[in-house]
Amino acid sequence: MSDFTPTERTQVKRLPKRGRYDRDTVYSILDAGFVCHVGFSVDGQPYVIPTNYGRSGDTIYLHGSAASRMLRTLSEGVRVSVTVTLVDGLVLARSAFHHSVNYRSVVILGTARLVEDSAEKLEALRLFTEHVMKGRWDEVRWPTEQELKATTVLVLPLEEVSAKVRTGGPIDDEPDYALPVWAGVLPLETVAKEPVPDPQRKNDPAVPNYMKNYRP
Amino acid sequence: MSDFTPTERTQVKRLPKRGRYDRDTVYSILDAGFVCHVGFSVDGQPYVIPTNYGRSGDTIYLHGSAASRMLRTLSEGVRVSVTVTLVDGLVLARSAFHHSVNYRSVVILGTARLVEDSAEKLEALRLFTEHVMKGRWDEVRWPTEQELKATTVLVLPLEEVSAKVRTGGPIDDEPDYALPVWAGVLPLETVAKEPVPDPQRKNDPAVPNYMKNYRP
Numbered sequence: 001m002s003d004f005t006p007t008e009r010t011q012v013k014r015l016p017k018r019g020r021y022d023r024d025t026v027y028s029i030l031d032a033g034f035v036c037h038v039g040f041s042v043d044g045q046p047y048v049i050p051t052n053y054g055r056s057g058d059t060i061y062l063h064g065s066a067a068s069r070m071l072r073t074l075s076e077g078v079r080v081s082v083t084v085t086l087v088d089g090l091v092l093a094r095s096a097f098h099h100s101v102n103y104r105s106v107v108i109l110g111t112a113r114l115v116e117d118s119a120e121k122l123e124a125l126r127l128f129t130e131h132v133m134k135g136r137w138d139e140v141r142w143p144t145e146q147e148l149k150a151t152t153v154l155v156l157p158l159e160e161v162s163a164k165v166r167t168g169g170p171i172d173d174e175p176d177y178a179l180p181v182w183a184g185v186l187p188l189e190t191v192a193k194e195p196v197p198d199p200q201r202k203n204d205p206a207v208p209n210y211m212k213n214y215r216p
Numbered sequence: 217m218s219d220f221t222p223t224e225r226t227q228v229k230r231l232p233k234r235g236r237y238d239r240d241t242v243y244s245i246l247d248a249g250f251v252c253h254v255g256f257s258v259d260g261q262p263y264v265i266p267t268n269y270g271r272s273g274d275t276i277y278l279h280g281s282a283a284s285r286m287l288r289t290l291s292e293g294v295r296v297s298v299t300v301t302l303v304d305g306l307v308l309a310r311s312a313f314h315h316s317v318n319y320r321s322v323v324i325l326g327t328a329r330l331v332e333d334s335a336e337k338l339e340a341l342r343l344f345t346e347h348v349m350k351g352r353w354d355e356v357r358w359p360t361e362q363e364l365k366a367t368t369v370l371v372l373p374l375e376e377v378s379a380k381v382r383t384g385g386p387i388d389d390e391p392d393y394a395l396p397v398w399a400g401v402l403p404l405e406t407v408a409k410e411p412v413p414d415p416q417r418k419n420d421p422a423v424p425n426y427m428k429n430y431r432p
Contacts, residue, residue: 009261035301035303035317035319037253037255037264037266037299037301038264039253039255039262039263039264039297040262041257041260041262044257044295045225045295045297045325046255046256046257046262046295046296046297047255047297047323047325048253048254048255048264048297048298048299048323049299049323050253050299050301050319050321052317079260079261079262080262081255081261081262081263081264082264083253083264083265083266085251085253085266087251087406089412090348090349092349092352092427093356094356094357095356095357095358095359095363096341096342096345096353096356096357096358096359097341097357097359097360097363097366097367099344099345099348099352099356101251101268101348103251103266105266107263107264107265109261109263125312125313126312128315129312129315132306132315132317133306133308133402136308136315137312139397139398140309140310140311140312140315140397141310141311141312141313141392141395141397142311142312143311143312143313144313147311147313150313151313169412169414169415169416170414172416176357177416177417177418178418178419179357179419180419180420180421181355181356181357181420181421182355182411182413182420182421182422182423182424182427183413183414183417183420184411184412184413184414184417184420185411185412185414186349186408186409186411186412186427186430187408187409187410187411187412188406188407188408188409188432189406189407189409190303190404190405190406190407191404191405191406191407192402192403192404193402193403193404193405194403195398195400195401195402195403196305196385196400196401196402196403197398197399197400198385198386198388198399198400198401199385200385200388200393201393201399201400202393202394203394203395203396204396204397204398204399204400205396205397205398206398207398208398211308211398211402214402216404
């Protein structure tokens with residue numbers, strides 16, 4: 001797949017070797033996460049709000065929980081930064097200075113617009129649902145026209161995009177390798193635990209297959 | 217402990233019952249996470265950057281990886297939004313519309329300033345290290361004066377702060393409870409896996425006790 005073109009604003013300047021601009025990397029990070037942090041400004045004050053998202057090709061749909069505050073003041077489109085971060089491990093060096101984190105992140109810059117068309121909204125909701133749990137959409141009750149009206153969805157093209165990736169062990173200063181300090185990586189992983197059925201269940205079937213061995 | 221005072225900007229307006237302003241809740245979320253998302257604007261474009269942080273009372277220290285871009289244009293203090301989000305589970309309802317996420321988040325608004333004093337910087341680095349892994353600071357080599365100079369730290373008071381918390385199972389519309397759809401919560405947890413020692417180790421001791429049964 002082709003690369004995104006780094007711009008003055010998306011080029012990774014600090015530790016440039018961590019920068020990635022290829023669609024494979026960007027897509028794989030966006031597809032592995034399901035919570036993004038949306039940044040926008042109102043009256044000069046930045047806000048950063050966590051919300052769900054879904055991806056379709058070079059388009060990102062954002063759930064509207066972040067949108068309410070934005071939409072009170074902006075209707076024509078709002079400049080946003082959308083960041084997805086996956087933490088893969090703690091990098092423990094022999095010096096405090098060289099401690100680090102293994103992570104994968106994507107930063108998207110651009111102007112989000114409100115989705116008003118019902119069909120596009122429905123498609124965005126399908127993406128949110130399938131993004132979090134593949135197979136779920138076909139089982140649940142789909143949104144009514146009224147629910148669609150009550151849902152705010154923003155759409156943002158993937159144009160100005162960059163990823164940053166850190167992998168591997170600690171890099172210590174040469175003399176520090178002799179220090180008697182444990183060094184290495186403590187890998188971190190988000191795992192699913194035993195599903196907790198709704199106590200109010202009536203006709204609920206057994207835990208569906210797509211939830212077994214679920215990995216976010 | 218006393219509450220933070222909600223302001224026009226921090227009061228949770230959408231789903232206000234999820235809003236929390238007490239220090240116990242805010243502190244416990246900040247102390248359980250270790251990656252925050254910092255939002256700031258440069259030339260009208262918001263940026264959201266993940267970085268590490270540490271807390272001391274009503275003060276948050278931010279690691280400077282986020283600061284470089286800010287500091288190119290701003291030196292007097294920069295308006296930021298700092299958000300910490302912990303995802304606790306997927307909330308699976310019988311309708312697509314009522315799907316949700318159990319989470320705990322804190323949003324801090326304010327003006328961050330650069331830490332220039334060496335002693336305060338050192339204390340911030342101690343907080344970062346101990347925040348990620350309690351017990352680590354006393355074992356590692358501490359920063360030299362030169363390393364402190366090469367480290368950018370921002371400090372931000374906890375003044376305009378709010379938390380949002382969602383817990384519990386799905387809330388479906390009454391008729392939907394009869395649908396044959398599995399509903400409930402799939403709890404998610406971040407866990408540590410087996411430590412991976414640095415292949416370049418020389419005098420490294422065994423895995424320290426503070427890493428065993430580590431829970432982020």
